[in-house]
Amino acid sequence: MGEVSRGARALVVCPDLRGQTYDLDPDARLDEICGLALAISVVIAESYVLPVRDVKPNTLFGAGQVERMAADCELHEAELVVIDGALSPIQQRNLEDRLKRKVIDRTGLILEIFGERAATAEGRLQVELAHLDYQQSRLVRSWTHLERQRGGFGFLGGPGETQIEADRRMIRQRMGRLRRELEQVRKTRGLHRERRGRAPWPVIALVGYTNAGKSTLFNRLTGSDVMAEDLLFATLDPTMRAISLPGVEKAILSDTVGFISDLPTQLVAAFRATLEEVTGADLILHVRDIANPSTAAQKSQVLDVLRDLGVIEGENGESNIPILEVWNKGDLLGPERQAELQEIAAHDDSVAMVSALSGNGVDALEQQLGRELTALAKTEEFFVKAAEGRKIAWLHAHGEVLEDEDAGEGPDGPLRRLLVRLNPKELGQFETL
Known part of the structure; x- marks a missing residue:
């Protein structure tokens, strides 16, 4: 991703839209979005809640509010504006034009954090899929890294295809591949869970x-x-x-x-x-x-x-x-x-x-x-061959043995009878011994 540079000074704005209900109050929401920005080492130059009476389709905020944000960017030397809300691609582009700053909304900011934090191969797959899903609705600045990944298939789109169409097609293809890989990950996880369930x-x-x-x-x-x-x-x-x-x-x-x-x-x-x-x-x-x-x-x-x-x-x-x-x-x-x-x-x-x-x-x-x-443990009765010392020792180690006595001769030799409290998982494990 790399769209936000570490240490960038940011103006953080939490729009409070009239008529919209929120889970948190405005101050708590502002604290949270500032926490999100700090999570990727952004410096909070200034932050505030901005009441929005009428949502403007082109910029979200009113003209006077956009002017105030521009002035605050100059005053506090902010090179980045973080908006705690979802911006449409048009709103994001218009705000960037008017503020002359990089603008990132809540989704973009969380994607930045996820991109930085994801540690496993699965995490990285998930982040990339989410990022592509977010970007496909936006006119992206540069997808040269995807261009390089195309290898020998770089001209499949034909000479009449515009750059944006090519970009979108590449995004769709990449998302298809990622979804297939993630589906495989889900199946693998499901198998692991099943194994632990028996377990x-x-x-x-x-x-x-x-x-x-x-x-x-x-x-x-x-x-x-x-x-x-x-x-x-x-x-x-x-x-x-x-x-x-x-x-x-x-x-x-x-x-x-x-x-x-x-x-x-x-x-x-x-x-x-x-x-x-x-x-x-x-x-x-x-x-x-x-x-x-x-x-x-x-x-x-x-x-x-x-x-x-x-x-x-x-x-x-x-x-x-x-x-x-x-x-x-x-x-x-x-x-x-x-x-x-x-x-x-x-x-x-x-x-x-x-x-x-x-x-x-x-x-x-x-x-x-x-x-x-x-608390889920139940009392179970077991008849175990006296020669199977490992099984008897296991029951003593893993369960609460209430009774352990000689049970006479069985078809294959002497037996012991054990009355043991075990939880379902331990019972499942004993049955695999």
């Missing part, structure tokens, strides 16, 4: 609004060093690590991309394969920044995404996967509010209060996770 180890998925502290908690629980900066969208690819918990020898912890309000439709579609990891989990940890003034609105956004993924169903919003809420960053609240939330968490099994940064409450969270995962 040895329970899977815990961390979800939450971006910057809620998921990666910090992930690092705290796993002892790994996944990128965990105070940046929006620090994590873009699911990361998995094995952890041990009280009563559970091994579980898989999966960190996922952060959710955000008004995520551009191109990105919702492109990142669905990544988010589908959540649907294969045995337990979902919903990490919330409980100190954020918009925490309730952020929770609503996360639940909406889980609803879209089919995790939450029905009128009452029942989840088909257990969800445990983790209230993070409570140490940033005042003492009274902290005490109030701790009292609530102490009497609610579906809530845990922690500071992922300091580690406070994490031990109690691990105990809670162990209880949640072992």
